[in-house]
Amino acid sequence: MGRVKYRSKVRICADILGVILREGEVGPTKIMYGANLSYDRLGKYLNYLLELGLIEEVKRGDRTTYVLTERGFRFLEEFRRFERFSRAFGIEI
Amino acid sequence: MHLPHVLLFEMMMESVGAFISFLTAYQSLRAFRVLGRRPLLYLHFGFTLLGVGMVSRVFASLYVVSAASPGVVGRMASLSSLTCGLVRLASYGLFAAALSETRMRVEAAVLLPLLVNPYTEFLCVAVMVYVVARSAMNYALTSSDEGLLVFAAFLLMLVGHVFFALSPFRPFFYLLGHVSQLAGFLSMLAMLVRVGRGVGEG
Numbered sequence: 001m002g003r004v005k006y007r008s009k010v011r012i013c014a015d016i017l018g019v020i021l022r023e024g025e026v027g028p029t030k031i032m033y034g035a036n037l038s039y040d041r042l043g044k045y046l047n048y049l050l051e052l053g054l055i056e057e058v059k060r061g062d063r064t065t066y067v068l069t070e071r072g073f074r075f076l077e078e079f080r081r082f083e084r085f086s087r088a089f090g091i092e093i
Numbered sequence: 094m095h096l097p098h099v100l101l102f103e104m105m106m107e108s109v110g111a112f113i114s115f116l117t118a119y120q121s122l123r124a125f126r127v128l129g130r131r132p133l134l135y136l137h138f139g140f141t142l143l144g145v146g147m148v149s150r151v152f153a154s155l156y157v158v159s160a161a162s163p164g165v166v167g168r169m170a171s172l173s174s175l176t177c178g179l180v181r182l183a184s185y186g187l188f189a190a191a192l193s194e195t196r197m198r199v200e201a202a203v204l205l206p207l208l209v210n211p212y213t214e215f216l217c218v219a220v221m222v223y224v225v226a227r228s229a230m231n232y233a234l235t236s237s238d239e240g241l242l243v244f245a246a247f248l249l250m251l252v253g254h255v256f257f258a259l260s261p262f263r264p265f266f267y268l269l270g271h272v273s274q275l276a277g278f279l280s281m282l283a284m285l286v287r288v289g290r291g292v293g294e295g
Contacts, residue, residue, distance in 0.1 A: 010127070090228065
């Protein structure tokens, strides 16, 4: 049986930002499936990312969607660069 | 080879190596700040220590070049060789800690050089064999170009130490040792450039 892979907080944030970047503007359900998170945990992470200014909330009637901010895009770019650096040494995130 | 020429050659090689070491240390620290993984901090301290060792060797060589007395030259050169060997060994211990990701206590890796005898090149070879094996396993698992460059860098550093250890038998090995180490640092630099540019990013 394979070992369960632990995902760090920063890894989960990057996964969420990656889904938003891929989709452009996206609702919570799609993020939940894309980032493989439960609804409760997703809510906590979305609030955290909103506080950091990495994503923005867009209200359209009763529907809420999320978009990536410039800061979020830069963070994701940095994250991917350093992820490649770490993997070159065999350090998993 | 005339003595000052040997030292000038060494100063040049060590300066290039120190520059790449500090660059890698800086990238490791930035990566640690973003990703928060402790092995990246070990890498940072390892490369910083390696760079400091190389810079101190450059200054020791400068002192030797300027010193008039042959007795001072001999004592200073052997002291600098021993100190830098121990510093290198400590930095390789940190690389081993970073790459193993086991619960190995990093304090032990740093203190190790204080407890061992001066045959540092052989000890460096022993530690580097482990580091090279870990980086080879990482490359086998990831098949990434960056992983290959890191493996090549550590392998060339290891080969460099083997040449240094053999240099008392044939002075030519000393030259080969430096060339090999320089090639290793250039491989590390190539990895940094690739990561910086995001080459092959999916």
